[in-house]
Amino acid sequence: VLEHCVLAIVRDEEVYAFELVTRLSEAGGLMTSEGTIYPLLARLRRDGLVETTWRESVTGPPRRYYRITPAGERALAAFMADWTAFRDAVDGLLGNQGGLG
Amino acid sequence: MIGSDLVDRYLADLAAAAAGLPADRRAELLEDVREHIASALDGAAPDDKVAVRNVLERLGSPADIVAAEWAAEGVVKPVVAVAGAPAPVAAKLPPPPSVVSAGPPPPPAIGPFATAPLVPSPAISMPAPAVTVMNWGLMIGIAIGLIVSVLGLYAVARGLGASAWLIVVVGGAMMVLLGAEWIRTGGRVTPRQRAPLTLESFARASVIVLVGVSLLGGLPLAAIAAVLVLALLAVGAVVRAARGGSTAATGSRFSPEAAGLAAIVLGMAVLVLTGHVTTAITLTPPLALVAVLLLLLSAVRTRRRG
Numbered sequence: 051v052l053e054h055c056v057l058a059i060v061r062d063e064e065v066y067a068f069e070l071v072t073r074l075s076e077a078g079g080l081m082t083s084e085g086t087i088y089p090l091l092a093r094l095r096r097d098g099l100v101e102t103t104w105r106e107s108v109t110g111p112p113r114r115y116y117r118i119t120p121a122g123e124r125a126l127a128a129f130m131a132d133w134t135a136f137r138d139a140v141d142g143l144l145g146n147q148g149g150l151g
Numbered sequence: 152m153i154g155s156d157l158v159d160r161y162l163a164d165l166a167a168a169a170a171g172l173p174a175d176r177r178a179e180l181l182e183d184v185r186e187h188i189a190s191a192l193d194g195a196a197p198d199d200k201v202a203v204r205n206v207l208e209r210l211g212s213p214a215d216i217v218a219a220e221w222a223a224e225g226v227v228k229p230v231v232a233v234a235g236a237p238a239p240v241a242a243k244l245p246p247p248p249s250v251v252s253a254g255p256p257p258p259p260a261i262g263p264f265a266t267a268p269l270v271p272s273p274a275i276s277m278p279a280p281a282v283t284v285m286n287w288g289l290m291i292g293i294a295i296g297l298i299v300s301v302l303g304l305y306a307v308a309r310g311l312g313a314s315a316w317l318i319v320v321v322g323g324a325m326m327v328l329l330g331a332e333w334i335r336t337g338g339r340v341t342p343r344q345r346a347p348l349t350l351e352s353f354a355r356a357s358v359i360v361l362v363g364v365s366l367l368g369g370l371p372l373a374a375i376a377a378v379l380v381l382a383l384l385a386v387g388a389v390v391r392a393a394r395g396g397s398t399a400a401t402g403s404r405f406s407p408e409a410a411g412l413a414a415i416v417l418g419m420a421v422l423v424l425t426g427h428v429t430t431a432i433t434l435t436p437p438l439a440l441v442a443v444l445l446l447l448l449s450a451v452r453t454r455r456r457g
């Protein structure tokens with residue numbers, strides 16, 4: 051789930067790692083520890099789902115910015131279809147249970 | 152700010168926990184986390200320890216980050232950390248009993264330890280072909296020590312902490328030990344007695360080959376190789392001591408027993424200090440057996456000398 055949330059964040063704009071972590075944290079409940087995002091980002095890079103560029107920063111050293119690749123967009127689209135079907139199925143069951151209870 | 156004690160300690164712990172990762176990935180992970188901390192503390196007072204603690208707490212423990220790295224490398228099934236959700240079963244499986252697949256591979260530092268038995272003893276007779284290999288082994292060992300030291304210094308410069316210094320010490324010790332032996336023997340080990348190929352000389356030749364293998368990337372094999380070679384060395388020496396005479400030390404400052412024991416102790420220390428506790432525990436029984444054999448041999452030799 052988390053990796054697709056990352057793909058969704060970098061779909062529309064380039065984002066650097068700390069900003070990405072901040073947004074995920076603000077969404078709430080997605081991460082238990084912020085440090086584990088870096089292994090995940092490395093894997094997404096290796097799998098070709100995101101690409102990176104280095105840019106100068108006004109406050110410190112250069113930053114690595116992430117953006118989605120065409121392969122990442124396809125993976126995200128597939129996940130969104132699966133997730134919607136999954137969510138609807140769960141919502142349906144929970145709704146029925148609520149009605150019965 | 153980034154240089155505060157807490158941050159330095161955290162990064163050192165992370166470097167140690169990540170010792171088994173590929174070098175480029177390890178350096179990248181450290182750089183990512185260092186940059187994260189700097190960004191998170193941007194604007195905080197330099198002595199604001201509460202802010203530092205909060206940032207480090209949110210980052211999670213170095214062990215968790217490295218575990219996620221191994222999961223991402225495919226060592227275990229990828230774990231998606233979702234608060235409130237039960238952890239996937241794969242993340243809770245105990246490590247497999249196999250030495251090769253038990254956790255991260257041993258660090259490169261283990262390889263040079265297998266060269267400890269290369270320190271020669273004039274008390275040991277060797278056939279001429281083995282002596283030739285031995286002499287080349289000294290030169291190769293010194294070169295490897297130099298390379299390991301330089302790599303260690305590079306790692307220190309990249310801020311990889313205690314493990315990097317350990318590599319420097321190992322490389323330096325190799326150069327000093329083997330260099331001293333080179334000077335003592337004038338670069339040539341003289342066979343005192345022509346003898347058929349023994350287990351000892353076979354073990355010494357094997358060390359040279361196995362060290363090459365371990366340093367070329369088969370790092371998990373290095374620890375196993377060290378055990379096998381040391382076992383061969385010990386068994387050969389014990390057998391010869393039992394036959395009598397030929398292993399009686401005469402004026403030697405080094406002995407195969409001492410070199411073997413040093414290799415075991417240093418190898419285990421490196422494994423533990425670099426976080427490869429599982430591998431160290433797995434290797435303990437065979438290494439303990441070899442150590443007992445070596446101590447037994449030492450006692451036999453001392454008695455014969457007396």
